[in-house]
Amino acid sequence: MQHDPLGGYRRLTIKIGSALLVDGDSGRLRADWLKSIAADIAELKRDGRDVVIVSSGAISLGRRILGLNAQSLPLDQIQAAASVGQIALSQAWRDALAEFEVTTGQILITPNITEERRHYLNARTTISTLLALGAVPIINENDSVATAEIRYGDNDRLSARVAAMVSADCLVLLSDIDGLYTAPPGTSPDAEHLPLVKAITPAIEAMAGGAASHLSRGGMTTKIEAAKIATQSGTSMIIARGTVTHPLKALIKGAPHTLFTANQSPAAARKRWILGSLTVAGTIHVDAGAAKALISGKSLLPIGVTKVTGDFSRGDAISIVAPGEQEIARGLAGMNHEDAKLAKGKKSQAIIGLFGAENRTELVHADNLVLLHAEWGSHHE
Numbered sequence: 001m002q003h004d005p006l007g008g009y010r011r012l013t014i015k016i017g018s019a020l021l022v023d024g025d026s027g028r029l030r031a032d033w034l035k036s037i038a039a040d041i042a043e044l045k046r047d048g049r050d051v052v053i054v055s056s057g058a059i060s061l062g063r064r065i066l067g068l069n070a071q072s073l074p075l076d077q078i079q080a081a082a083s084v085g086q087i088a089l090s091q092a093w094r095d096a097l098a099e100f101e102v103t104t105g106q107i108l109i110t111p112n113i114t115e116e117r118r119h120y121l122n123a124r125t126t127i128s129t130l131l132a133l134g135a136v137p138i139i140n141e142n143d144s145v146a147t148a149e150i151r152y153g154d155n156d157r158l159s160a161r162v163a164a165m166v167s168a169d170c171l172v173l174l175s176d177i178d179g180l181y182t183a184p185p186g187t188s189p190d191a192e193h194l195p196l197v198k199a200i201t202p203a204i205e206a207m208a209g210g211a212a213s214h215l216s217r218g219g220m221t222t223k224i225e226a227a228k229i230a231t232q233s234g235t236s237m238i239i240a241r242g243t244v245t246h247p248l249k250a251l252i253k254g255a256p257h258t259l260f261t262a263n264q265s266p267a268a269a270r271k272r273w274i275l276g277s278l279t280v281a282g283t284i285h286v287d288a289g290a291a292k293a294l295i296s297g298k299s300l301l302p303i304g305v306t307k308v309t310g311d312f313s314r315g316d317a318i319s320i321v322a323p324g325e326q327e328i329a330r331g332l333a334g335m336n337h338e339d340a341k342l343a344k345g346k347k348s349q350a351i352i353g354l355f356g357a358e359n360r361t362e363l364v365h366a367d368n369l370v371l372l373h374a375e376w377g378s379h380h381e
């Protein structure tokens with residue numbers, strides 16, 4: 001048996017480029033191909049994996065529907081094409097996966113969703129909830145409202161941000177090429193295929209050539225950028241050929257690809273991010289019961305909070321202090337400081353009374369919490 005390159009991963013983000021989904025000449029959806037990858041995705045779901053799809057194709061589908069044939073379009077027409085094409089794209093995914101009884105949800109992302117922590121937390125939570133409910137999130141950039149300055153413009157980097165945001169352990173970029181070569185294989189006959197990249201060195205960056213095809217914005221350069229984002233977030237990345245039918249099945253059976261290995265787990269990377277790159281905007285003092293609950297892996301609920309200080313917003317980093325003034329954890333605030341002060345010491349039911357059932361009742365969700373002193377509870381029985 002061949003080694004299954006996807007075998008060890010539980011949460012996969014799969015990026016699908018326009019050139020795979022949309023026929024370059026006719027501008028029509030490649031329906032048979034879509035059906036084949038939907039079958040592969042359903043198979044991964046049956047195996048208990050979480051699958052998040054980042055799909056391009058809105059602009060190229062919308063171009064055909066609107067009859068916009070010029071090679072290069074002004075930004076307003078690109079945005080109009082994206083708006084029209086996104087409907088067709090979502091519908092195509094919904095229909096293709098529905099054949100296999102898999103439900104889809106659509107999420108459109110603008111860069112500020114991934115950069116701004118409040119939006120980031122919401123997008124992360126919604127995607128996790130979709131996954132917990134067994135659905136497949138279908139993600140694209142919100143091209144029809146994104147301004148040129150804040151657009152990603154390519155789904156390679158967008159998919160890497162998404163993979164990091166959802167703590168995926170692997171990102172698969174399905175491309176028209178089966179991985180990274182030492183030189184562009186089309187023009188350099190001695191180009192060698194690289195099956196494994198352990199570190200993205202300047203030499204690796206230099207191997208990335210220019211843009212690939214007129215339909216996909218991303219050439220190898222944006223794929224290497226994506227690999228940097230992914231591997232630093234604990235997500236391994238695979239570039240594989242997507243042009244064949246059943247591309248994921250082909251990969252699982254050992255089709256050539258390039259693997260960029262992450263040198264840490266997504267959980268470790270997230271921990272480092274929460275601890276390292278964010279300044280602490282507030283402090284929450286908790287009672288002994290809450291401290292023990294946190295150490296056993298639970299979320300921080302307002303009932304155990306005794307004091308709230310600082311001016312923090314939802315998504316800011318906050319410090320959690322146990323009786324005896326010991327900082328036991330850091331986390332991302334699930335509410336702003338005003339709401340935290342109102343909620344302090346109250347039961348979840350009373351908080352629903354205060355803020356309404358549609359608001360979250362955790363002050364810090366367990367997923368957004370990093371413990372600093374796992375041994376605290378034992379000294380404070």
Ligand code: GLU
Nearest residue numbers: 056057058059154155217
């Ligand atoms: N978001 C664009 C679309 O849906 C594609 C960007 C890309 O090809 O990377 O058409």
